[in-house]
Amino acid sequence: MNIESFRAYCLNKKGVTEEFPFGEEVLVFKVMGKLFALTDVESFASINLKVDPEKGAELRETYPAVQPGYHMNKKHWNTVLMDGSLPDKLVRQWIDDSYALVASKLTKSQKSALESM
Template sequence: MDIEAYRQYCLAKPGVTESFPFDEEVLVFKVMNKMFALTDVTLFTSINLKCDPEQAVELRERYPAVQPGYHMNKQHWNTVLMDGTIGDKLITEWIDHSYDLIVASLPKKLKEELATLS
């Protein structure tokens, strides 16, 4: 997966926006203003995704390219190295999981607003 495919996949989800809140290199994707994915647009050597804590540990044990979230809460975030060892299908599943975790944590009012965007 290249950066444009990654970007388009994230942006296709309901309620998603992209921004550079930290600096001009870290592209952040948010759903209803809550972050679910980010990457360095200059290098695109890795992506950070939110993950269920138990699943995060399992993925790190199973895939060498999955590591504790760099500069993130290591219990809830994984850094996935974009080194070609993880297929696009798995990456999109993990993006979906990250997005779904954030949506599930939204207040009822925001969930209802998001439903109108679908």
């Protein structure tokens, strides 16, 4: 997966916006204003994804390319190294999981607005 396909995959989801709140190099994806994925646009060496704490720990134990979230709450975020060692299908599934986890925590009115998009 390259940065263009990562970006397109994230933006194809309902209610997603892209922003640069941490400077010109950090591309952030949000669903209804809530962060679910981010990456460094200069290197695209890794992506950060929100995870369920138990699943996150399991992924870190199973895949060497999955590490505790860099500059994030390490209990709730994983950093996935984009070193080619993981199949794109698996990375897309983790993006889906991150999006779904964040979307599930939206307020009732935000969920309603998201569903109507």
